[in-house]
Amino acid sequence: MSVEEMTASWLPALAADDLWEGEMTAVTVGATKVLLVNVGGDVKAYRNRCPHQEWALDEGDFDGEIITCSRHLWEFEACSGQGRNPATASLTGYPCRVADDGMIQVDVGPG
Structure with a gap:
């Protein structure tokens, strides 16, 4: 893996104040559709x-x-992305953080 691939590319996603505890919302980060979830004050990105x-x-x-998919009611643990029903599935997660300016940032990888 090259140094460029290992370097985090933090992109702004949403103001943390706009995602309350117990809420989820869809955003586009770069060209990637991302689900942001606030689990007990901890923000996750999938x-x-x-x-x-x-x-x-x-x-x-x-x-x-x-998190429950509306289509076929598949369920996932919001804190980890691990499937509950079925347990063999999982969500694709992205690193995320809340920056000092209060912006949620997500690293969706190489563009």
Whole structure:
């Protein structure tokens, strides 16, 4: 892996004040559709697609702990992206952080 591939490319996604605890929202970071989830004050970023049939996860439900795809009711742990139903599936996660200026930043990898 080259140094360029290892370097984080933090891109602005959303103001942290716009994503309350227990909420999820879809954003576009660069050209990537991302699902931001606030789990107990900790922000997580995932590819905004269910691994089953690529359905947009932001159209589903989030109860503060579990993300449920609206299409076939697949469930994922919001804190890890690990599947609950089915347990063999998982979401694609992206590194994210809240910068000093209060902006949620996401690294979606090489553009």
